[in-house]
Amino acid sequence: MGIQLYNTLNRKIEPFKPIEEGKVKMYVCGPTVYNYIHIGNARPAVVFDMVRRYFQYKGYEVTYVSNFTDVDDKIIKAAEEMGEDVMAIAERFIQAYHEDTGALGVKKADIHPRVTDTMPEIISFIDRLTEKGYAYESGGDVYFRTKKFDNYGKLSHQSVEDLQLGSRIEVGEKKEDPLDFVLWKKAKPGEIKWESPWGEGRPGWHIECSAMVKKYLGETIDIHAGGQDLAFPHHENEIAQSEALNEKQMANYWIHNGYININNEKMSKSLGNFILVHDIIKQFDPEVVRFFIVNAHYRSPINFSDEQLESAKAGLDRIKTTYSNLQHRLEETADLGENRDKWQGQIEELHNRFIKEMDDDFNSANAVAAMFDLVKAGNLYLREKHSSKEVLQSFIKRLDDMAFVLGIQLKQEKALLDEEVEALIQERIDARKNRNFARADEIRDELKEKNIILEDTPQGTRWKRG
RNA sequence: GGCGGCAUAGCCAAGUGGUAAGGCACGGGUCUGCAAAACCCUUAUGCACCGGUUCGAAUCCGGUUGCCGCCUCCA
Numbered sequence: 334m335g336i337q338l339y340n341t342l343n344r345k346i347e348p349f350k351p352i353e354e355g356k357v358k359m360y361v362c363g364p365t366v367y368n369y370i371h372i373g374n375a376r377p378a379v380v381f382d383m384v385r386r387y388f389q390y391k392g393y394e395v396t397y398v399s400n401f402t403d404v405d406d407k408i409i410k411a412a413e414e415m416g417e418d419v420m421a422i423a424e425r426f427i428q429a430y431h432e433d434t435g436a437l438g439v440k441k442a443d444i445h446p447r448v449t450d451t452m453p454e455i456i457s458f459i460d461r462l463t464e465k466g467y468a469y470e471s472g473g474d475v476y477f478r479t480k481k482f483d484n485y486g487k488l489s490h491q492s493v494e495d496l497q498l499g500s501r502i503e504v505g506e507k508k509e510d511p512l513d514f515v516l517w518k519k520a521k522p523g524e525i526k527w528e529s530p531w532g533e534g535r536p537g538w539h540i541e542c543s544a545m546v547k548k549y550l551g552e553t554i555d556i557h558a559g560g561q562d563l564a565f566p567h568h569e570n571e572i573a574q575s576e577a578l579n580e581k582q583m584a585n586y587w588i589h590n591g592y593i594n595i596n597n598e599k600m601s602k603s604l605g606n607f608i609l610v611h612d613i614i615k616q617f618d619p620e621v622v623r624f625f626i627v628n629a630h631y632r633s634p635i636n637f638s639d640e641q642l643e644s645a646k647a648g649l650d651r652i653k654t655t656y657s658n659l660q661h662r663l664e665e666t667a668d669l670g671e672n673r674d675k676w677q678g679q680i681e682e683l684h685n686r687f688i689k690e691m692d693d694d695f696n697s698a699n700a701v702a703a704m705f706d707l708v709k710a711g712n713l714y715l716r717e718k719h720s721s722k723e724v725l726q727s728f729i730k731r732l733d734d735m736a737f738v739l740g741i742q743l744k745q746e747k748a749l750l751d752e753e754v755e756a757l758i759q760e761r762i763d764a765r766k767n768r769n770f771a772r773a774d775e776i777r778d779e780l781k782e783k784n785i786i787l788e789d790t791p792q793g794t795r796w797k798r799g
Numbered sequence: 800g801g802c803g804g805c806a807u808a809g810c811c812a813a814g815u816g817g818u819a820a821g822g823c824a825c826g827g828g829u830c831u832g833c834a835a836a837a838c839c840c841u842u843a844u845g846c847a848c849c850g851g852u853u854c855g856a857a858u859c860c861g862g863u864u865g866c867c868g869c870c871u872c873c874a
């Protein structure tokens with residue numbers, strides 16, 4: 334069975350059928366770069382990175398595009414406040430975005446288009462919408478004529494009537510209709526601006542994605558992704574723009590991740606209850622943050638707290654400990670293990686379960702459970718008197734596979750200890766041989782102060798960082 | 800008002816008809832010079848509440864309560 338995924342368009346889990354055999358074209362809405370990202374912003378970066386990795390693991394060739402909104406009202410405002418240039422701010426936070434998501438194990442997109450680099454396509458897109466009667470100029474702005482697009486509301490499953498009843502839609506003076514949204518904004522004096530057929534200005538927020546998708550991926554793509562809060566109005570508006578112009582379905586699958594909450598409330602910049610990735614990774618290993626995110630299903634809301642991260646850290650440590658124990662054993666094994674077929678069979682069974690769970694709408698929560706079962710099997714195998722290289726390698730290989738999909742790193746680079754510590758460990762080994770346990774315990778405590786934890790195994794003394 | 804989600808052990812979290820995954824924490828044990836790691840055992844006769852359908856329901860249907868989200872910039 335292949336990959337199935339929940340499609341917001343139909344509110345159903347559907348089998349994935351690529352437009353082109355073996356290929357996936359995927360677009361993920363990226364950030365507006367005027368600040369460091371908070372962990373709520375990090376969630377889509379992480380979960381869709383995982384989706385991408387999974388497709389790759391299954392042998393698909395993925396083209397992954399994710400934009401940067403590098404000019405808009407918020408950046409302009411931030412620029413004023415900080416007394417900095419708009420472009421300089423954008424550049425700075427694009428770099429920060431790469432650093433923060435990189436720390437979380439997110440691979441860069443194949444293409445990271447920016448609004449400011451897509452201006453000709455955006456302008457031409459708007460121009461053609463006006464030609465087709467879907468857009469109109471009004472006082473230097475250009476608006477999309479929402480009611481002319483018949484399928485408006487198909488993604489968020491809202492009817493145009495109900496949307497109008499919503500009391501909070503503002504009526505712009507320049508709009509023909511309250512539901513119309515802006516494609517092009519006239520520049521105020523002193524603002525950053527571009528030339529257009531409607532005078533100097535800049536693009537509205539939604540149009541960039543429509544233009545970028547078309548430019549880099551085509552008129553119909555496989556998957557369009559983003560946070561749940563983008564479904565309306567952002568994605569709805571993208572659909573309206575793109576489908577009005579291209580007269581083709583914009584994306585076959587729309588997928589949306591759930592929020593990260595704090596005290597059961599959505600983490601958001603406007604509520605001010607956010608935690609920056611930049612800050613949290615000083616307190617916790619970034620991998621722990623990633624593991625925490627992939628440990629839940631991507632569509633479920635997750636509550637964020639230090640306690641939860643501690644729990645995630647303990648779980649991740651369990652996996653890492655087993656992994657490194659397997660590696661050590663592999664280096665030392667005399668290759669004598671019995672019951673190879675039994676163990677190999679079990680490893681494959683757990684790997685298959687992992688795949689089955691990921692196939693089922695990227696159920697990484699269950700996939701992680703399968704991984705923990707593999708860890709447990711590995712620990713049981715490590716208790717056997719003899720082990721075979723072949724079986725140890727299978728354990729390691731399958732853990733590596735799972736770690737790749739989840740985006741966590743199990744392989745530790747061989748850290749070196751300074752000579753002093755090295756000497757203390759040796760002294761302790763000698764002390765234990767001489768049954769001088771008082772001294773041995775003293776050394777162990779001393780090293781623990783330095784965050785080095787010693788373990789005496791049947792294969793000798795091992796150390797790790799705490 | 801419209802649309803949608805959630806409610807499962809001390810904490811987190813899977814599970815959409817066949818008798819409750821997994822992680823963390825707690826307790827007991829094995830191993831160990833002692834630890835650590837690991838393993839074993841224990842931990843929800845019950846899945847917000849009330850009805851109903853069914854041989855059988857956490858799962859389906861109806862109702863109730865509570866919490867959250869979108870409808871406005873937001874991942």
